[in-house]
Amino acid sequence: MKQVLLIFTLLIFGISYSQTAPIFENDTLITSTGFKVYEGLDLKIGTGSMNDGDFKFIRTNASSLFNYTSNTGYQGLANQANSFKRSNSGLTFKVKKIMPRGNKKNGFVYYAKIGSGLMNYEVDLENAIRSGEVIVPDEFLPKEKSQHINSETKYDRLKKIKELKDSGVLSEEEFQKEKDKIMAEK
Template structure:
């Protein structure tokens, strides 16, 4: 019985941790979902996530001459002054540079510098992926809790088949097998 629980905990841990911490090595950022970002990569812009359709996680680069500085905001809307405009949806931009901000203690945020001419923009890569502001292949989209639960959820028959295999391989005794079988059959 302890072996079954250990195996189930191990499988659950693997599934839940399928999304890892981002990792920056050799000029390539591997995001938490496994998407790789590097200089020269063409990134297709998705849809802005702010109410007006502008982009929340793609903004004018902080060091740009065109960056708007204010303590009161732009027309009362501090976020929108430097946001990437919704008219850029569907366009493709090349990554000019990957930038890291933060500390080991507090964690890091990774930005991609993109742009076409004088104005450069910085993209919070992780949040841009999560919000759909950049388009990535489906395999690199973050998993939702529902998707993880679907992966974990199994039918009674799948569970019975697994414990039968464990019994046949000698991991479970006949007594442990019968107890597990009864438990599985009594589940709703």
């Protein structure tokens, strides 16, 4: 019985996970949010997510002649030397190629190769979309994964109305009405 329950649980979680994993088929990547990326697509660049405004998830292509490699990093910042510069914010680049990296056992990360001339960059698509480094239509923006944030907000609001009731600002009836509204939210 325990084995059946374990298999059933794994199937349920496996199915729900696979629905949000990126899918690569027929030279098109469908990201976890449903955004389709393919060769020739114009990718609109957002703003860099590193402290200095440079891009964390768009960097010099690993096979590029211009890729900086070091055991110690660039001025102590390993990713900094190869990052896409903040001056590229707001520009549009054509996708040259979709590059999956990884394997079935450990999973894949999908990169889009962009650039002009000799300088090519790779875009970690999932993270670039999530961080706003790549701009996608609103319907393809990541949804909040955790309702914990909403729960905290809900309980914070309950605490506030309780304090208002305790201080005499709200009557018991007003408090109950507000409490019921908050508790009914999803």
